[in-house]
Amino acid sequence: MATASAGKVRHPKGRAIIPTEQSGLTWLTAFLDSSVGAKVVVALGGIGLALFAIFHMLGNLKIFQGPDALNTYAFFLKHDLGALLWLARGGLLGIFLLHVVLALRLKWRTAAARPVGYAYPGHVQARVAARTMALTGIVVGLFILFHLAHFTFGWVHQAEQDGRLISYLDLRDAHGRHDVYTMVLAGFRTTWIAALYLLAQVALFVHLIHGIPSAFQTFGLQSRRTMEIIRGLGWLTAGVILLGNVLIVTAVWLGWVGTS
Amino acid sequence: MKVTLHIWRQKSPADQGRFVTYSLDQVSPDMSFLEMLDMLNEQLIQQGEEPVAFEHDCREGICGSCAMMINGLAHGPERGTTTCQLHMRSFPDGAEIYVEPWRARAFPILKDLVCDRSALDRIIQAGGYVSVGTGGAPDANCLPVPKTAQDKAMDAAQCIGCGACVAACPNASAMLFLAAKVSHLAHLPQGQPERHERVRKMLAQHDREGFGHCTNIGECEAACPKEISVEHIAQLNRDYIAASLLSLVR
Ligand code: HEM
Ligand code: SF4
Ligand code: FES
Numbered sequence: 001m002a003t004a005s006a007g008k009v010r011h012p013k014g015r016a017i018i019p020t021e022q023s024g025l026t027w028l029t030a031f032l033d034s035s036v037g038a039k040v041v042v043a044l045g046g047i048g049l050a051l052f053a054i055f056h057m058l059g060n061l062k063i064f065q066g067p068d069a070l071n072t073y074a075f076f077l078k079h080d081l082g083a084l085l086w087l088a089r090g091g092l093l094g095i096f097l098l099h100v101v102l103a104l105r106l107k108w109r110t111a112a113a114r115p116v117g118y119a120y121p122g123h124v125q126a127r128v129a130a131r132t133m134a135l136t137g138i139v140v141g142l143f144i145l146f147h148l149a150h151f152t153f154g155w156v157h158q159a160e161q162d163g164r165l166i167s168y169l170d171l172r173d174a175h176g177r178h179d180v181y182t183m184v185l186a187g188f189r190t191t192w193i194a195a196l197y198l199l200a201q202v203a204l205f206v207h208l209i210h211g212i213p214s215a216f217q218t219f220g221l222q223s224r225r226t227m228e229i230i231r232g233l234g235w236l237t238a239g240v241i242l243l244g245n246v247l248i249v250t251a252v253w254l255g256w257v258g259t260s
Numbered sequence: 261m262k263v264t265l266h267i268w269r270q271k272s273p274a275d276q277g278r279f280v281t282y283s284l285d286q287v288s289p290d291m292s293f294l295e296m297l298d299m300l301n302e303q304l305i306q307q308g309e310e311p312v313a314f315e316h317d318c319r320e321g322i323c324g325s326c327a328m329m330i331n332g333l334a335h336g337p338e339r340g341t342t343t344c345q346l347h348m349r350s351f352p353d354g355a356e357i358y359v360e361p362w363r364a365r366a367f368p369i370l371k372d373l374v375c376d377r378s379a380l381d382r383i384i385q386a387g388g389y390v391s392v393g394t395g396g397a398p399d400a401n402c403l404p405v406p407k408t409a410q411d412k413a414m415d416a417a418q419c420i421g422c423g424a425c426v427a428a429c430p431n432a433s434a435m436l437f438l439a440a441k442v443s444h445l446a447h448l449p450q451g452q453p454e455r456h457e458r459v460r461k462m463l464a465q466h467d468r469e470g471f472g473h474c475t476n477i478g479e480c481e482a483a484c485p486k487e488i489s490v491e492h493i494a495q496l497n498r499d500y501i502a503a504s505l506l507s508l509v510r
Binding site: 027030031034035039106122130217223 | 266329332333363365366430467472473478493494499500504507
């Protein structure tokens with residue numbers, strides 16, 4: 001892509017950024033090169049990821065219905081979906097990469113917009129969540145990598161059964177299915193792992209209380225009249241995700257679940 | 261009253277620049293901030309020193325010249341007020357006041373508190389012309405403008421191009437300025453034929469001048485002496501998305 005980005009300032013008299021003759025590719029380049037266009041894609045990705053986070057949390061609440069419910073659900077996701085599983089995984093990865101790469105590229109470019117800062121910094125209404133989007137985003141991103149290494153690949157930690165250490169992926173239940181329930185118990189009964197998960201949930205919450213209302217603004221879907229409601233929607237959505245996930249982790253950690 | 265000023269002094273664009281501290285006595289609380297600076301400059305001239313360079317013109321809050329960062333806030337601590345309309349009664353007696361120029365890559369500093377804001381003019385220029393009917397005077401009321409559209413257009417048209425939104429924005433983004441210009445014309449019947457081209461061209465120029473992108477933080481709205489709402493940025497985004505999609509299917 002022939003974009004003059006990379007944190008450098010484009011020359012005010014540089015080449016026209018709006019191509020006169022249009023092909024699909026030049027259109028895409030111009031759209032992604034513009035600060036609003038790139039932001040729209042970041043916001044679309046963010047909303048996609050947030051929706052995923054909601055359904056992921058809701059599905060995992062099955063842990064409160066007991067081992068059978070959770071393992072059946074996990075089996076359904078992994079086997080009954082078939083090719084759809086790979087479609088969903090590919091789609092999620094694509095959305096995640098688009099979100100992260102475009103957001104960080106915008107940040108990197110904008111870092112050049114004020115080379116000399118103020119000696120006396122001040123602000124009136126900038127919320128902490130708004131100013132720390134890149135930071136909370138990076139924490140969430142690192143956590144997602146950890147989460148995959150932990151539960152999807154089983155690299156981080158092993159379960160203990162009858163005094164033996166067993167890889168997460170080798171755990172089987174009475175029906176011969178992958179015993180996700182025991183795996184989750186093994187994970188969250190370990191204090192440092194539980195603490196890490198809780199910390200990441202707070203970062204995600206802070207990312208979303210700004211991110212969700214901000215996405216509405218980016219799509220142009222709010223006015224002064226609806227601003228407060230949309231901000232409330234952000235708090236509510238982020239709060240529900242936080243509550244659900246924290247409930248799962250603490251319930252296992254404190255032994256409310258799985259001490260039969 | 262008595263104030264201690266820490267003012268950014270920079271001889272030329274290439275000069276390093278530094279803060280210089282001045283104490284000023286017998287400042288009247290009824291003086292405007294610029295009158296207080298005039299008083300300082302008179303003393304400096306009498307002492308044979310170079311006066312502090314700052315921009316000003318109307319001194320009644322309508323031209324947007326008087327750009328300065330006062331204690332970390334663009335146009336100082338009062339909301340909806342330009343520096344020339346800010347009065348010394350807004351500061352306590354014995355106040356320590358830091359005065360800095362707008363800081364942005366797109367606003368190079370020329371001297372002391374004066375920076376070059378012509379990037380904003382080039383954004384307006386990039387918008388191009390607005391087609392209007394010429395010929396005989398139109399009949400009254402033949403171009404109806406709904407009241408709500410009128411109100412929004414007038415709110416947006418209040419922008420005086422001071423650049424406080426850029427100065428206050430942590431991303432040094434001129435999105436509020438750009439949005440005010442785009443939203444102003446978007447709500448009026450004149451210039452509708454160019455509406456979609458205009459927003460794309462103006463945004464492209466905004467980005468190319470080296471302003472940052474908008475992360476919906478909202479500091480601009482708090483700094484704007486004309487209290488232009490960030491809802492105009494939503495209007496800009498809406499127009500840009502529509503214009504881009506329409507250009508694709510054209
Ligand atoms: C589950 C994971 C994530 C969710 C649900 C999510 C959600 C969102 C949402 C809804 C937005 C608002 C878009 C807008 O401002 O219009 C956003 C913005 C942002 N996200 Fe994420 N995000 C996630 C992961 C990440 C990661 C891993 C990173 C970085 C490494 C990241 C970095 C950012 C940044 C920097 C912004 C601000 C973009 C801007 O306003 O310019 N996010 N995110
Ligand atoms: S939007 Fe407000 S702060 Fe920005 S240039 Fe216009 S008047 Fe100044
Ligand atoms: S001097 Fe004109 S607005 Fe302040």
